[in-house]
Amino acid sequence: MTEQEPREAVPPAVDAAESAVPPLARHAMLGTMQSSHTSPVFVGRSAELTALGEALSRANAGEPRALFVGGEAGVGKTRLIQEFLGRAAAGGAVVALGGCVEIGADALPYHPVSTALRSLRRQLGEELDAAVAGQEGELARLLPELGEMDRGHLETDGRARLFELTARLLERLAADRTLVLVLEDLHWADRSTRELLSYLLRALTDSRMLIVATFRADDLHRRHPLRPALAEYERLRTVTRVDLLRFDRAEVRRQLAAIRGEAPSEQVLDRIFDRSEGNAFFVEELACSILDGSPGGISDSLRDLLLVRVEALPDEAQRVVRIAAEGGSEVEFRLLATVTGRTEDELIEILRTVVGAAVLQPCDDGESFRFRHALMREAVAGDLLPGERSRLGRRYAEALEADPTLVRPAELTGRLAGYWFGARDAARALPAAIAAAAAARGRHAFAEQHQLLERALELWDDAPEELRRRTMRQGVEDGLGLAFSPDVTGDFVDLLAAVAVAARLAGERERALALCKRALRTLEGDPSPGASGRTAAGDPLRAAWFWTERHRLLRALSRSDGWDEIAHAQELVQGLPPSVVHAEVLMNAAYWWAVHQPGPTALKTAQQAVEICRLTGAEIAGLAAQQTLAWLIMDTGDLEEGLALARDVCERELTPANTDVVLRGYGNVATALHGIGRFGEAVEVAEKGSGLADRHGLPDIASFVDGNLAESLTQLGRWSEADAVLARAVGRRGVSARTWGQVAEQRAELTLARGAYEETRRVLDESGGWTSGPYPEPQHTLTVARFAIALAAADGRILDVRSLLAAEVGDGIPSGHQRYGWPLLYEAAAAEARARGQAVAEPGRAAAVARIREAMRGQPDFVPLWAAQALMIEAELVTAEDGDATAPWTEAVAAVEQLETPVLLAGARLRLAEALITHGGGGARETAGELLRQAETVARELGAAPLEAEIAALAGRARIPLRQADGEAAPPRRRRWG
Secondary structure: OOEOOOOOOOOOOOOHHHHHOOHHHHHHHHHHOOOOOOOOOOEOOHHHHHHHHHHHHHHHOOOOEEEEEEEOOOOOHHHHHHHHHHHHHHOOOEEEEEEOOOOOHHHOOOHHHHHHHHHHHHHHOHHHHHHOOOOHHHHOOOOHHHOOOOOOOOOHHHHHHHHHHHHHHHHHHOOOOOEEEEEEOHHHOOHHHHHHHHHHHHHOOOOOEEEEEEEEHHHOOOOOOHHHHHHHHHOOOOEEEEEOOOOOHHHHHHHHHHHHOOOOOHHHHHHHHHHHOOOHHHHHHHHHHHHHOOOOOOOOOHHHHHHHHHHOOOHHHHHHHHHHHHHOOEEEHHHHHHHHOOOHHHHHHHHHHHHHOOOEEEOOOOOEEEEOOHHHHHHHHHOOOHHHHHHHHHHHHHHHHHOHHHOOHHHHHHHHHHHHHHHOOHHHHHHHHHHHHHHHHHOOOHHHHHHHHHHHHHHHOOOOHHHHHHHHHHHHHOOOOOOOHHHOOOOHHHHHHHHHHHHHHOOOHHHHHHHHHHHHHHHHOOOOOOOOOOOOOOOHHHHHHHHHHHHHHHHHOOOOOOHHHHHHHHHHHOOOOOOHHHHHHHHHHHHHHHHHOOOHHHHHHHHHHHHHHHHHOOHHHHHHHHHHHHHHHHHOOOHHHHHHHHHHHHOOOOOOOOHHHHHHHHHHHHHHHHHOOOHHHHHHHHHHHHHHHHHOOOHHHHHHHHHHHHHHHHHOOOHHHHHHHHHHHHHOOOOOHHHHHHHHHHHHHHHHHHOOHHHHHHHHHHHHHHOOOOOOOHHHHHHHHHHHHHHHHHOOOHHHHHHHHHHHHOOOOOOOOHHHHHHHHHHHHHHHHHOOOOHHHOOOHHHHHHHHHHHHHOOOOOOHHHHHHHHHHHHHHHHHOOOOOHHHHHHHHHHHOOOOOHHHHHHHHHHHHHHHHHHOOOOHHHHHHHHHHHHHHHHHHHOOHHHHHHHHHHHHHHOOOOEOOOOOEOOOOOOOOO
16 A cells, blocks of 8 residues: 655635636535645555556557446445546547536436536537537437437337447547546446447447446445446456455554544544444544544444534534435536525525535536535434425425526436426426436436336326326427327326327336236226236227237237237227328238238238328338338238349338338348348348448447348358458447347358357257247247257257247148248258168158158249259258259259359259269269369368268269369369259
8 A cells, every 4th residue: 555745735726816716616616625634645456556557558559448436325436437437538548527426317317428528529529520420319318508308219229329430439439539538426327228238248349448447346235226337347357346444453544644634543543443443434524523632522323423513513514415305416506506595696606615625626627516425414404303304395396487598408217207206296396207218218318217217106096097197298298208198088097098108118018017906907807818808998099009009018028929819909900090000000910920920911911001100190100110011011922022022122222210110121132032042132131221220329230230231141152251241240339139049040151051060059048048038030040940950960860850840830831931941941851862772761761752842832933043943952851851852953953053052053063063963874973073073172262161072972982083183173074954
């Protein structure tokens, strides 16, 4: 432990000229005052400063780092950070500090980040404005001074975009300088701040950035939300945790000597050390009481200890301190003047005394005050009488309503909600909570919106009925978010709907489901599908909305495939005039049909959904329904019409509201093109979509599209490019489990083709949860089943191949899933062909071949890719039956040569060569050799180990050279096969 030379305190410049200084400038002078009870010497903490310094050095070198400084209240976290920031600034770093608020955190989402960004804007000015150019509307959710917020992107993808844009802004600002971002009192952080911080810790990978956060370790009870977050943070290699311990006896001696200017006696030192137990803040408080000889001494309770300094103030100063305590963690000077009823000059004089006594201190913005330590504010607030607290809450609220300029505009609704709730006035608190919830939703702070609306539920019964209705209608106008907003009546069911949506967006699906059940009991009694007496005759539209919401939630929770819920919603809206709810119901129903049972019913539902969306102006639902319709039209055989409809979605001008659905459209068009074998076109579309999603800060969509891009690159034989795309997809932050699982399917495809079977199994095991739940979708189960069949075939387990096929196919491939069905049947047919001659395979071969042929009969083949796959399957089956497959393979190779898939063609040429060697006559051997050499070149260049091994084995058995004596490939003859 080391200590530093004392630094001389700078006395306040107060003279007769002070009266000429404006009040708001004059009160900032209070910041120059220093308490005689605060040590001017920084004591100890050498190890902690070293850790901070090392992190700063690594950030200076371009390696982003993060430190979390924990310790009990009063142990000296703030003092340590102040000392470190002084050193960092002296070294040229730009420092931005933001503190979490204790009261009303849910109503002030992102507060510490907003405060830090505001500090950066003051320091960097035009440079920051240039860095956010073009994204002001989105980033205004964090820094309202940038302008008006965009009204779009109000779902979870919009929040992902906000997080990504924030990371990019910080990276730009930290590109050529070191940027230190400090978030104090993280134990009070709102959930949105914690989630944004989690994102930044992963996303900031290439900048001179250091994040430092402090938290009270003694506040982290077992259920505190920061506990799991810290555990998550600490697993990152860039994160270090520093635990600040109490001072030992020698350090307390140094602290007291610095405070008093002389060494304490052993008796005083023993007394203070024993009672403070080394807590730096308690040492200061005890020094104030014991060394100054404060009358009456102190009691053993912590509250009494903390209140000693306040009680030593003049009565009027004590009154100001009590009022300030109820104002929150920070209170604006003008607001405090209004609530105390003092003029600015009078308040400044009182604050001089309070600041001089080290009770309050000015904030960095020069406009607000906070308690020198949060423990003291807690003690003062806790000492207020219940009636006194509610009266002060009312006075704060009334002051803000009379003059909203007393606080920043972005904080007004949240502060009002907190003050009116504290005033216990339901008639005023309910509208304030609803308004704050709408504002939180506009900032993508869904968890905070949810908590504010839960508060509204508490207040509802105590507010007048007409006020409740008026409040709900106003909330919807302000952006609270309800699908049936044109039909809002303002009753309790409307509030339940708003809370359910907020809970879902906040990830609280269980709570959202409970709220839907409660609403449906109110609307129609028993909410179980199929229950009798469930007519919802009085309000079928809202009942349908809640059933649609249940449909979403139960699917997300894997408790249902969603059919019963969405089917009942359709029943409820049948015969009703077109509405936004009707549009949402049909859009979701069409998607269900398309995913599970594509066909005439699905097509009709999608057509109705598109039309209803058009009539009701439900643009976003309409675009989603149009994408579903495009798929279904392609399934009927009208490929160009379906593709044109899907491309039309992608060609829409991007707006904040439609960006999510339009950019997902690129992924849908790419996978549609891939499914019909137009792999080159699919790559072009996917590359554009992935780039756009990245530029718009939507990592989940970018990775979703990248999965489709890698799928097509794989078929084109561009495996190294596919590797890079997949690495990019899994490397992004903010990617959902569903998207990660889809990307994992493409990783499995590549590892399987390379013969890395254990790696394939590992990838499938890691990602299998999301596809193997109780209600999986055929598009994924068919793919995973194909992988399992291929792995079983590679192990020579033909009986397992047959069992897997029977389990997945049953009576046939599900309608509309031919793009997944044909490859699955091919793997099974190829396994049968490779297993011929095995004793274990003979007994069931005929039945297995018959099952595959029966499954083929139900699959459309109007696309060249599917027709080629069908020919290859038949050729494999002829081989499995020990027939002469030369003709079938000749036809299959000719068909595959018209496609753009070298891997499939190499496999087909291998099989034809095998048939020629087995059954061919004169000249067949030379042709087979040419085919094998062509196939071997592709397999070797790609690294398709299993295919290359098969080619080598066949060539060896047939004594066909693949290479000349010098190792070069044997020269090909004039090619007949392409």
